[in-house]
Amino acid sequence: MNLTAPLVLSDLADTSTRGKIDAMLQRLDATRRSNQLKQAYYDFEARIPRSPVLPIAWQEARQVCGWPATVIDVLEERLDLLGWRGDKSGTLEALFRTGGIDLEATLGHLDALLYGVAFLQIDPHAVADGRPDLVTAASPLTTTGIWDGQRRRLVAALTIVERDNTTDQPRVIAYADDEVTGSLQKVAGVWRWVDRRLNPLGRTPVVQMVNRPRASRLGGRSEITRPVRSYTDQAVQTLAGMRANRDFYAYPQRWAENAPDDLFADDDGTPKPGWVTAMAAMLTSGQPGPGQQPVRFGSFASSPPTPFLDQISGLATQLAGEAAIPPHYFGLLTDNPASAEAIRNIESRLVKRTERRQTSFGWAWREVGTLVLAAHGQDANGISVHWRAADTPTVAAEADATVKLVQAGVLPPRSSVTYDRLRITPEDQKQIASDWVSNQGPLAALASAVTRQAGPADGAA
Structure with a gap:
């Protein structure tokens, strides 16, 4: 298949066009x-292989481990998209605040980290229709496309909208570069239009967001790798063993020597249930008869869960190295809490990994910004993606560093860049700017304007 050729969906009788749609479905x-x-x-719904040692009754109880979700969530929680910069029209900023893009960003980042790839759809007709849902995230379970390596973007894509319950034939929305975006359904083996609208953008309005791409694997890679799944499987089996150990040693395992049978039976000779014997507070026996040995009672020493906990701790440490996550994120705590400097050193790999994701995901979000401005008929030159810093500095340290940069003249005191370093939200930045203007007063504003025009008087400080 020639991936550099644009996919034209207008001629559905064309064999190659139908073949590309079928290829994407396959x-x-x-x-x-x-x-x-x-x-x-x-x-937490994966079927973990059962242990060949534990009885089935102990393995029927569902045991889960949340480590894979932790691996994904810890990385996603540091990927805070704050919008775009460089758009002088303010279109992207307004859409980011009102169009729900911050929520769609979270959905797209989660799917990209989970599956290795996610998709962002830009509706080219939302502006004309007056709808705010211009950008939406799409799951790779229902969306795919054809990647053009030379142009570094998709040249065709489709999304499964629904499937016919009787024929299992999907109804899809197909996207192409130059002509149409439509809804298609296969009837009697032939693709037919359900509805059809032109694509005014001139390029496929679907953006691919890839996690951990490489030259030999442009489709990306999930954060739930085979080592992550293996460590999780072993942890679940260890937790199941610890649970069996708890149930087995919940009550002391007693033994009796030279005990007659009637000691474990009711008055009518019916044997007592095992749980009655196991949970009895005290076992008593009558005097031994002539020639009988006295009944001796005892109990076996219980086994502590320490070996299981040590094994889980070792697995968590290995998983922390695989996922570049500090071990205490998995609940491994020490008696002496780490200092702030030690925590920053431990999180250095996680911060660098987050910055790598900001680079790869930022490429996709810049393309989204380009398509959004194109839908509004505007140029996208000079825009860039704005992320929150991936590290976790203390407020005092960040404020101290910012003050020093302002005093040195590197940063202006009332710039949005300075406010961003202090982690002040854009809404608060606007309020601060408004407060500065209102608190200045008309006379002070006039004096300041005259001073800026005429310059300071001779001898004025």
Whole structure:
């Protein structure tokens, strides 16, 4: 398949066009099982292999481990998209605040980290229709596309909207570069239009967001890798063993020597249930008869859960190295809490990994900004993506560094860049600017304006 050729969906009788649509559907089917496995680990629904040692009764109780979700969530929580910069028209800033893009960003980042790839759809007709949902995140379980390596973007894409319950035939929305964005349904083996609208953007309005791409694997890679799944499987089996150990040693395991049978039976000779014997506060026996040995009682020493906890701690440490996450994020605490400097050193790999994601995801968000401005008929030259800093400095340290930069003349005191370093939200920045103007007063504002025009008087300080 020639990936550099644009996909034209206007002529549905063309064999190559139908073949590309079918090929994208086959790609969804081919990756569905792998994606569903990763989703099962994230949603605590993965079927963990059973232990060959523990009885089935102990393994029937569902034991889960939330480590895969922690690996994803810890990284996603540091990916805070704050919008775009460089748009003089203010269109992107207004849409980011009112169009729900901050929420769609969270959805897209989660799917990209979970499956290795996610998609962002830009509706080219939302502006004309007056709808705010211009940008939406799409799951790779239902969306795919054809990537053009030379132009570094998708040249075709489709999304499964629904499936016919009787024929299992999907109804899809197909996107192409130059002509149409429409809704298609396969009837009697032939793709037919359900509705059809032109694409005014001139390029496929779907953006691919890839996690951990490399030259030999442009499709990305999930954060729930095979080592993460392996450590999780072992942890679940260890937790199941610890649970069996708890149930087995919940009450002391007693033994009796030279005990007659009637000691474990009711008055009518019916044997007592095992749980009655196990949970009895005290076992008593009558005097031994002539020639009988006295009954001796005892109990076995219980086994502590320490070996299980040590094994889980070792698995968590290995997983922390694989996912570049500090071990205390998995609940491994020490007696002496780490200092702020030690915490920053421990989190250095996590911060660098987050910055790598900001680079790869930022490429996709810049393309989204370009398409959004194109939908409004505006140019996108000079825009860049704005992220929150990936590290976690203390407020005092960040404020001290910012004050020094302002005093040195590197940063202006009332710049948005300075406010961003202090982690002041854009809404608060606007309020601060308004307060500065209102608190200045008309006379002070006039004097300041005259001073700026005429300059300071001779001898004035």
